[in-house]
Amino acid sequence: MCPNGKHLLKVEGLVKKFGGFRALNGVNIDVREGQIVGLAGPNGSGKTTLINVISGVYRPDGGSVEFDGRSVYKLPSHKIVRMGINRTFQVPKPLAGLTVWENVKLGAVYGSREGNRRETVRQALEIVQLHNMKDSVSADLTFAQQKLLGLATALATKPKMLLVDEIAAGLSHQELLWIAEMLLRIQKTGVAMIVVEHHLGFIDTLTSDVVVMNAGANLFRGSIQEAAQNDEVVEVFLGR
Amino acid sequence: MLRRYFPSLGVILAIVAILLCLPHFYSNQSFLFNMMLYLALAEGLNIIYGFTGYLPFGYVGFFGAGAYGAAIAITLLHISPFFGVIIGGIAAVLIGIILIPLLRLSGAYFAIANLAASQALYFVVANPSLEKITQGPYGIDLSSVYNADASYYTMLGVLVFAMLLVAYMRNSNFGLSLLAIKEDQVTASLAGVNVVKARSIAWMLSAFVAGLSGAAFGWYTAVFYPSTVFSLDVSVFTIVFVLFGGIGTVAGPLVGTLILYSMYNFIGISTPQYFQLFYGLLIIVLVLFLPDGVASILQKGKVYVP
Numbered sequence: 449m450c451p452n453g454k455h456l457l458k459v460e461g462l463v464k465k466f467g468g469f470r471a472l473n474g475v476n477i478d479v480r481e482g483q484i485v486g487l488a489g490p491n492g493s494g495k496t497t498l499i500n501v502i503s504g505v506y507r508p509d510g511g512s513v514e515f516d517g518r519s520v521y522k523l524p525s526h527k528i529v530r531m532g533i534n535r536t537f538q539v540p541k542p543l544a545g546l547t548v549w550e551n552v553k554l555g556a557v558y559g560s561r562e563g564n565r566r567e568t569v570r571q572a573l574e575i576v577q578l579h580n581m582k583d584s585v586s587a588d589l590t591f592a593q594q595k596l597l598g599l600a601t602a603l604a605t606k607p608k609m610l611l612v613d614e615i616a617a618g619l620s621h622q623e624l625l626w627i628a629e630m631l632l633r634i635q636k637t638g639v640a641m642i643v644v645e646h647h648l649g650f651i652d653t654l655t656s657d658v659v660v661m662n663a664g665a666n667l668f669r670g671s672i673q674e675a676a677q678n679d680e681v682v683e684v685f686l687g688r
Numbered sequence: 689m690l691r692r693y694f695p696s697l698g699v700i701l702a703i704v705a706i707l708l709c710l711p712h713f714y715s716n717q718s719f720l721f722n723m724m725l726y727l728a729l730a731e732g733l734n735i736i737y738g739f740t741g742y743l744p745f746g747y748v749g750f751f752g753a754g755a756y757g758a759a760i761a762i763t764l765l766h767i768s769p770f771f772g773v774i775i776g777g778i779a780a781v782l783i784g785i786i787l788i789p790l791l792r793l794s795g796a797y798f799a800i801a802n803l804a805a806s807q808a809l810y811f812v813v814a815n816p817s818l819e820k821i822t823q824g825p826y827g828i829d830l831s832s833v834y835n836a837d838a839s840y841y842t843m844l845g846v847l848v849f850a851m852l853l854v855a856y857m858r859n860s861n862f863g864l865s866l867l868a869i870k871e872d873q874v875t876a877s878l879a880g881v882n883v884v885k886a887r888s889i890a891w892m893l894s895a896f897v898a899g900l901s902g903a904a905f906g907w908y909t910a911v912f913y914p915s916t917v918f919s920l921d922v923s924v925f926t927i928v929f930v931l932f933g934g935i936g937t938v939a940g941p942l943v944g945t946l947i948l949y950s951m952y953n954f955i956g957i958s959t960p961q962y963f964q965l966f967y968g969l970l971i972i973v974l975v976l977f978l979p980d981g982v983a984s985i986l987q988k989g990k991v992y993v994p
C-alpha cells in the first residue's frame with residue numbers, strides 16, 4: 449500500500465443489471481495513484497463485469513465512477529481511454545486482420561495523442577516482448593500472445609490506470625513469474641492497476657492489498673494474510 | 689510517410705491518363721462518361737462498404753439527391769453548373785446526415801432500411817405537388833446549360849476526387865481506424881477510436897461522392913426523370929462491380945467496374961434480359977466462392993494491391 453498517494457479511481461455503489469439479474473450490486477473500490485489492487489473472487493462474482501463497466505464497455509445502472517477527480521460514469525469507451533483508463537480482456541480480442549504493429553499503432557494514434565507515436569508503439573511492444581513479431585497478422589498469434597498484444601495496445605494509449613483481467617490464466621509457472629515482473633515494471637512507470645486473478649498466489653507476488661468480491665458485492669478488503677484467515681473469504685473460495 | 693501513397697497514386701495517374709487519351713481514339717463519349725460515372729460510384733461505395741462493412745442498397749438515393757440538388761440549384765437559383773455539381777454533392781451529404789441513425793442497424797436491416805429510404809426520397813421528388821421545385825414526374829430539363837465537354841471533365845474531376853479519397857483511406861490512420869471498427873467495435877473504441885464519429889464521416893464522404901456523381905450525370909444528360917436517377921439499377925450495378933473487383937483498395941473497384949461495365953456495354957445493352965440473369969448468377973457465385981473479389985486472389989498470393 450501507498451497510503452500517501454491520492455485517490456485515482458473511486459467506484460461507489462456500482463450497479464449493473466442483466467435483465468433482472470444484478471451482476472454488480474453496489475460495488476465499492478478505490479485505487480490510489482500508482483497502486484496495485486488485487487481483485488479476487490469466485491467465478492461469476494462480477495469481476496469482469498466491473499472492468500467492463502469502468503472501461504465503458506457496459507453501461508452501468510447506478511452508482512458512481514470517478515477517475516482523477518472527474519466522473520467517467522456512462523462515458524463512451526474512447527473518452528474513458530483518452531482520460532487514462534485502459535484494460536485487457538480475459539479472452540483476448542485483437543483486431544485479427546491487422547498486424548501486431550497496426551493494432552498497437554491505433555492505440556498510440558487515437559488513445560494517447562501525445563509523444564512520438566512510432567516510439568510509443570515500439571516501447572509498448574518491447575515491454576510485452578512482441579517486437580520481433582510486429583509484422584505478423586494478429587490472427588496468427590497464440591492465445592497468450594494475443595493477450596500480450598491487448599496489453600501492448602492498452603499501454604500505447606498511455607494509461608494512468610490499467611484493469612488487467614486474468615492475464616495469468618493458463619500460463620506456466622515460469623510465464624507467471626515473467627508476467628508478474630512485467631506488471632511490476634509497468635507499475636514503476638506510474639501506472640496504477642486493478643489486477644483480477646482467480647488465484648491469490650499470483651496477486652501475492654504483486655501487492656498485499658486485495659479486494660474480494662462475491663455475488664456482485666464487496667466481501668473483503670485487506671492484506672492477503674488477513675484474507676486467508678477470513679472465514680467468509682475461505683468459505684466462498686472453498687465452498688464452491 | 690508520403691511514400692506509401694505512391695502505389696495508389698500510380699493507379700490513379702494511369703486511369704486519368706487513359707481517360708484523357710481515349711476520347712482521341714474512341715468516339716463513344718457517352719460510354720466513356722458512364723464508365724467514369726460507375727468508376728466513381730464504385731469508389732464511393734468502397735468508402736462505406738469496403739471500410740466499414742455497411743452495404744447500402746439504397747446508394748442510388750444519394751445519386752438522385754445529387755442530380756436533383758444540382759438541377760434545382762441550376763434552374764431555380766441560377767447557379768453555374770460547375771458549382772451546381774458541388775451543391776448536388778452537398779445535398780447528398782445532407783440526406784446522409786439525416787440517415788446517420790441507420791448506422792445503428794446491422795447487416796440486412798441496414799441494407800433494407802437504406803433501400804426504403806432511397807425509395808421514399810424517390811417518391812418525394814416525383815410527387816406532382818412539388819412540381820414547382822422538382823418538376824415532379826415530368827423530369828428536369830437542363831438543356832440550356834448543356835455542355836458535353838465541360839460535364840465530361842467535371843465527371844473526370846469527381847472520379848479523381850473519389851480515387852484520392854480511397855487512396856487516403858487505404859493509407860491513413862483514419863482508414864485503419866475504420867477497418868478496426870469493422871473488425872471489432874469494442875477493441876477499436878478501447879484503442880481510443882470514436883466509433884460513431886469515424887463511421888459517420890465515412891458515410892458522409894461516401895454520400896458526397898455519389899451526390900457529385902449524380903449531379904455530373906444530370907448535367908451531362910441534361911434531360912432526366914426521377915425514375916432515371918433513382919433507378920435501383922444504379923445501386924445494383926455499383927454493388928456488383930465493387931463485389932467483383934474487391935473492397936478496401938483503390939484498384940479493386942476500378943478493375944471490377946472496367947471489366948463488368950465493358951461487358952455490359954458490349955453484350956448487355958443488346959440483350960439485357962440475359963445480362964440480368966448473368967448478373968444474378970455472378971452475385972451468387974461471388975458471394976459463395978470469391979467474397980473478397982478478384983483483388984483477393986492477388987492478395988492471397990501476398991501481392992500488394994494498391
Ligand SMILES: Nc1ncnc2c1ncn2[C@@H]1O[C@H](COP(=O)(O)OP(=O)(O)O)[C@@H](O)[C@H]1O
Pocket residue numbers: 466471489490491492493494495496497498
Ligand atoms: N453480457 C452478459 N449478459 C448476461 N449476463 C452476464 C453478462 N456478462 C456477465 N454476466 C453474468 O454476470 C455474472 C458475473 O460475471 P463475470 O463478471 O464475468 O464474473 P467473473 O469475471 O467474476 O467470473 C455472471 O453470473 C455472468 O453470467
Ligand SMILES: [Mg+2]
Pocket residue numbers: 495496497538
Ligand atoms: Mg471474469
